Amino acid sequence: MDNFNFYSPTFFVFGKERENEAGKYVKRYGGTKVLIHFGGGSVIKSGLLDRVKSSLTAQNISFIELGGAKPNPRSGLVYEGINICKRENVDFVLAVGGGSAIDSAKAIALGAVYDGDFWDFFIGKNIQKALPVGVILTISAAGSEGSFASVITHENGMIKRSAHSDALRPVFSIMNPELTCSLPDYQLACGATDMMAHVLERYFTNTKNVEITDRICEAILLTVIKETPKALANANDYESRANLMWAGMVAHNDICGVGREQDWSSHQMEHELSAFYDVAHGAGLAVMFPAWMKFVMHHDIMRFAQFAVRVWGCEMDFQNPQTTAIQGIAKFEQFLLSIGMPVRFSDLGANEKDIPTMVKTAGVGSNTIGSFVKLTEKDIEQIYKLAL
Amino acid sequence: MDNFNFYSPTFFVFGKERENEAGKYVKRYGGTKVLIHFGGGSVIKSGLLDRVKSSLTAQNISFIELGGAKPNPRSGLVYEGINICKRENVDFVLAVGGGSAIDSAKAIALGAVYDGDFWDFFIGKNIQKALPVGVILTISAAGSEGSFASVITHENGMIKRSAHSDALRPVFSIMNPELTCSLPDYQLACGATDMMAHVLERYFTNTKNVEITDRICEAILLTVIKETPKALANANDYESRANLMWAGMVAHNDICGVGREQDWSSHQMEHELSAFYDVAHGAGLAVMFPAWMKFVMHHDIMRFAQFAVRVWGCEMDFQNPQTTAIQGIAKFEQFLLSIGMPVRFSDLGANEKDIPTMVKTAGVGSNTIGSFVKLTEKDIEQIYKLAL
Numbered sequence: 001m002d003n004f005n006f007y008s009p010t011f012f013v014f015g016k017e018r019e020n021e022a023g024k025y026v027k028r029y030g031g032t033k034v035l036i037h038f039g040g041g042s043v044i045k046s047g048l049l050d051r052v053k054s055s056l057t058a059q060n061i062s063f064i065e066l067g068g069a070k071p072n073p074r075s076g077l078v079y080e081g082i083n084i085c086k087r088e089n090v091d092f093v094l095a096v097g098g099g100s101a102i103d104s105a106k107a108i109a110l111g112a113v114y115d116g117d118f119w120d121f122f123i124g125k126n127i128q129k130a131l132p133v134g135v136i137l138t139i140s141a142a143g144s145e146g147s148f149a150s151v152i153t154h155e156n157g158m159i160k161r162s163a164h165s166d167a168l169r170p171v172f173s174i175m176n177p178e179l180t181c182s183l184p185d186y187q188l189a190c191g192a193t194d195m196m197a198h199v200l201e202r203y204f205t206n207t208k209n210v211e212i213t214d215r216i217c218e219a220i221l222l223t224v225i226k227e228t229p230k231a232l233a234n235a236n237d238y239e240s241r242a243n244l245m246w247a248g249m250v251a252h253n254d255i256c257g258v259g260r261e262q263d264w265s266s267h268q269m270e271h272e273l274s275a276f277y278d279v280a281h282g283a284g285l286a287v288m289f290p291a292w293m294k295f296v297m298h299h300d301i302m303r304f305a306q307f308a309v310r311v312w313g314c315e316m317d318f319q320n321p322q323t324t325a326i327q328g329i330a331k332f333e334q335f336l337l338s339i340g341m342p343v344r345f346s347d348l349g350a351n352e353k354d355i356p357t358m359v360k361t362a363g364v365g366s367n368t369i370g371s372f373v374k375l376t377e378k379d380i381e382q383i384y385k386l387a388l
Numbered sequence: 389m390d391n392f393n394f395y396s397p398t399f400f401v402f403g404k405e406r407e408n409e410a411g412k413y414v415k416r417y418g419g420t421k422v423l424i425h426f427g428g429g430s431v432i433k434s435g436l437l438d439r440v441k442s443s444l445t446a447q448n449i450s451f452i453e454l455g456g457a458k459p460n461p462r463s464g465l466v467y468e469g470i471n472i473c474k475r476e477n478v479d480f481v482l483a484v485g486g487g488s489a490i491d492s493a494k495a496i497a498l499g500a501v502y503d504g505d506f507w508d509f510f511i512g513k514n515i516q517k518a519l520p521v522g523v524i525l526t527i528s529a530a531g532s533e534g535s536f537a538s539v540i541t542h543e544n545g546m547i548k549r550s551a552h553s554d555a556l557r558p559v560f561s562i563m564n565p566e567l568t569c570s571l572p573d574y575q576l577a578c579g580a581t582d583m584m585a586h587v588l589e590r591y592f593t594n595t596k597n598v599e600i601t602d603r604i605c606e607a608i609l610l611t612v613i614k615e616t617p618k619a620l621a622n623a624n625d626y627e628s629r630a631n632l633m634w635a636g637m638v639a640h641n642d643i644c645g646v647g648r649e650q651d652w653s654s655h656q657m658e659h660e661l662s663a664f665y666d667v668a669h670g671a672g673l674a675v676m677f678p679a680w681m682k683f684v685m686h687h688d689i690m691r692f693a694q695f696a697v698r699v700w701g702c703e704m705d706f707q708n709p710q711t712t713a714i715q716g717i718a719k720f721e722q723f724l725l726s727i728g729m730p731v732r733f734s735d736l737g738a739n740e741k742d743i744p745t746m747v748k749t750a751g752v753g754s755n756t757i758g759s760f761v762k763l764t765e766k767d768i769e770q771i772y773k774l775a776l
Contacts, residue, residue: 001565001630003403014647015391177389209627212611212635219603226599239597242389246647248601255643259634261400383448 001210001259008253010146011172014246016238018176019136022052022094022253023059029132029171031092031344034063035085037105037281038096039070042139046182047211049137052136053094064088069097071272071281073104078118079161081108095170098191099142099151099281103133106150106168109133122152127165131140135173139180140245141191141282143198144171153275159361160271175249177241182231185232192228192244195251197222201264204296204303206370214306222310223247228339238254265370266292269380272358279348281292286341287348290333290388296373301325345388389598389647397570398534399560402624402634405526406564411447413737417520419503422451424542425471425493426484430521431526434570439482440524457485459669460662461492463542466506469496475518479758482522483558487530487539487669490523494538494556497521497634510540511711515553523561527581528633529670531586531640541663544734547749548659563637565629569749573620577727578670580616580632583639584609589652590645592684592691592760602694604644609699611635616727622770652757654680657768660746667736674729675736678721679775682722684761689713733776 012022025035034056036049043049049065056063066081085108086127093112109131109360111118121127135145144150148169153160180188203217216312224247228241250256269292272285297304306322308328317323331345342348359381368374376385414422422444431437444451449595455471471480473496481500483493497519499506499728509515523533532538536557539550568576591605611631617623618628637643657680658672684690694708696702696716703712722729730736747769756762763771 001403001627001634003406004400006400006402007398009399010395011397012392012394014394015389016393183770209631211614212608212638215607215611216604216638219607223600223603239389242647243597243600246389250604250643250678255638259630315586 002261004209004258006254006258007166008169008255010253012146012172012249013172013174016176016178017184018174019051019179022136023055023057023061024173025172025174025213026056026061026092026134027059029059029092029134031056031088031094031132031134033252034094035081035090035093035108035159036063036065036094036096037069037081037100038065038067039101040067042182043096048136048138048179049096049226052094055216058207063094064090067132069101070101070105070154071100072278073100075119075152075156077109078104078107078152078214080107082111085112089129092134093131095138096136096138098137098139099144102133102142102144102170103150103152106130106144107152107163110150110163110168112243119154120159121163122154122202123350127167132171133168134169136355137173137179137245138239139183139187139191140248141194143195143248145170145175146249146253148254151271155218158275160275171250175245177238177245179209180245181235181238185340187280188231189228189341190280191248192224192339193282193286193336194246195224195248197220197255197266197289198251200289202260202262202305204263205260206300206372207260210260213256213260216250218310220247220251220256225311225335232325232339243274261371262371263370265375268369269383271388272362273348273350274360276354276358277350279299279350283342285349286336286343287345287387288383290336290343291383293329293332294386295326295379295383297329299373304328345384352385352388353379355368358384390595391473392646394642394646395554395586395645396534396557398558398641400534400637404564404566407436407439407561407567408443410522410524410562411443411445413560413562414449414480414482414522416443417480417522419449419482419520421478422449422454422480422482423469424451424458424484424491424528425494426453426455426497427486427489429483432572433517435486436524436526436567440482443577452478457489458491459488460541460548460666460709461488463507463544465496465535465541466499467541469514470499470506471682473500475715475766480522481519482524484524484526485513486525486756487525487532490521490530490558491538491540492619493521494518494532495551496539498551500537500734507542509551510542515555517553518553520559521556523558525561525563525567527571527575527579528629528636529582531636532556533563534637534641536642539659545616546663548663561637563633565626567572568629568633569623569626573728575668576619577616577729578668579613579636580727581611581670581674581729582681583632583636585654585677586639587644588616588651590648590653590678591695592651593648594688594760595648598648601646601648602642603642606698608639608644613699613723618654620727622643649759650760651760652699656750656757657771660750661689661736661738663736664742664746664749667738669759671736672728672733674724675733675775676771677733678717678724679771681717681720682774683771685713685717687761689741692716733772740773740776743769746772
């Protein structure tokens with residue numbers, strides 16, 4: 001196990017009707033003038049936004065609203081939010097939504113207390129501080145409610161990049177699984193896939209002797225595999241949504257990834273895919289992950305066999321562990337299909353002829369991406385082709 | 389799943405040689421005058437205390453030392469620590485040791501900022517504040533390095549009670565698995581048992597549909613079962629100790645227990661046992677837990693069957709799940725024996741004739757303890773007898 005630090009100071013407020021406590025928690029964490037940042041009209045139509053505003057008003061907290069956060073959130077809205085914060089002396093950013101609204105809110109919180117361009121932090125500048133961010137989560141997927149990351153696509157060149165800092169961990173996150181009951185099946189399945197990817201990018205590691213985090217990774221995967229079909233089968237099944245919501249947080253606050261080398265190359269390859277075709281992040285991952293697995297499997301057959309046996313219930317082939325490894329990947333792909341995910345380029349409207357451009361945009365050049373297996377541009381091209 | 393809050397703001401500093409960063413973290417969390425609280429001479433003999441002191445001195449932080457914390461830590465030393473803190477204007481308590489030193493340090497931190505008797509907080513008074521507590525952990529067991537609890541035995545009547553508050557969560561915990569390599573086998577095994585108990589008291593619940601926390605509980609148990617024999621077999625196996633150390637924290641910071649009814653009656657019954665005979669907490673648990681299981685098993689055979697299948701690899705007897713449930717408890721007991729734990733009263737020097745007194749001291753009266761099954765005094769007596 002490698003040396004590590006782990007710090008997850010977010011106050012999680014989980015359960016039915018908890019969004020009505022938003023005002024109380026904004027006050028506890030010092031907010032007096034709040035930017036409420038959200039996505040589309042669903043939080044308005046559902047009445048959620050009104051409930052949150054009432055909760056703030058009840059605590060005499062003033063607020064400004066900024067809607068419009070979209071999947072693969074863009075820099076334009078971040079700049080707009082930063083301007084509002086600076087102009088109106090906003091001291092707290094409250095995200096109401098999923099990963100897009102939260103990531104966008106985090107980027108706004110960064111830029112609001114910085115004189116330069118917020119994008120600096122997405123191209124390597126060290127993060128020192130940000131406004132406090134609170135979250136009211138409406139979809140189980142990105143894990144941004146407990147994570148230290150923000151992913152933004154810059155409209156100048158459609159470049160998708162991430163920033164990381166413990167300063168980006170939300171001060172509180174309100175997680176009411178009821179809010180996810182109205183999600184379309186496709187979004188729910190994309191979310192489940194995103195969670196699984198967050199775990200798998202920690203699971204496939206070269207670090208030896210990491211049983212505790214291996215087992216926690218497997219715990220989360222087993223939960224998602226059991227609960228997602230139940231949630232899809234019954235839109236009002238609170239319990240499966242509750243399990244998925246907590247799983248999504250645990251999948252990405254890094255409790256399952258500490259002390260081990262991680263490999264985020266699939267996310268990176270997917271980022272190019274989703275920036276290029278604007279497909280849902282989870283759907284892109286469903287296409288990229290099995291392809292990546294098929295390419296890197298031979299690097300550590302026994303780890304893939306463990307994945308197959310412990311996560312997918314495959315029987316170990318002691319004569320030929322590779323058979324088991326292959327079965328595990330096949331079961332994963334079948335599961336993705338069963339929850340309505342695409343697993344091929346063509347399902348996404350993606351096209352073989354764009355592969356060279358995506359490989360270039362990935363910006364690898366003479367370097368490599370990934371850790372489990374270090375991927376060259378040639379490798380990335382082959383993985384994209386395995387996804388055809 | 390029940391509604392819950394979860395808040396684990398401790399900054400965990402994990403890995404080799406990390407104790408040398410103690411000064412840096414005390415400074416980060418505002419300490420200028422530190423009470424270093426530790427147990428016996430082992431932290432002196434090993435040179436650990438000197439390294440910690442050097443690290444504080446390097447940051448110009450002054451300190452006072454208070455040793456003497458013992459297993460089942462006592463009120464006398466807590467009062468002494470509180471007096472020192474008040475007299476010397478201590479603003480930070482640094483525990484160097486295991487659960488005893490940490491729990492004692494937490495109680496000192498409570499009393500240092502309170503005009504009344506610190507014991508008030510252990511008999512129900514609400515906790516508002518405490519001095520910040522930092523930890524340098526030397527044994528994987530109690531989980532106090534990440535927990536919100538402190539357990540103290542009052543010398544007036546030898547009553548063991550606990551206090552709970554997020555204010556008792558350490559601000560940082562330094563966890564270097566190397567420090568546990570010199571532990572005697574018996575202590576290591578007691579620690580492993582304590583961890584398992586922390587998980588099991590969350591695992592056996594009446595709350596339905598808690599797959600994510602069930603799975604995380606099982607992940608921790610599977611890790612302890614795999615790593616403890618490795619650690620016992622080779623005192624210098626850093627990796628098994630690293631897995632156990634992180635498992636011990638995760639077992640008790642409540643990430644595996646949120647949103648579900650918990651049942652701490654085994655701990656409560658063990659507290660009477662260890663207060664009475666001054667046996668190691670883990671050893672007392674090894675005796676009490678299987679007895680409790682045998683008594684409550686019939687309340688939910690399928691949960692015990694799940695425990696048997698998922699944790700102990702038993703084959704499910706679909707015709708007669710009770711057979712599987714019984715096998716699981718037997719395997720647990722065999723495991724405890726295999727790591728050198730006692731599993732009967734007589735192994736502890738405990739005596740049948742003391743049972744009535746222990747039942748009385750447990751202070752149940754007309755009330756009950758526990759949640760999975762609510763235990764009357766008569767039930768407790770039967771459980772103690774099952775442990776004979």
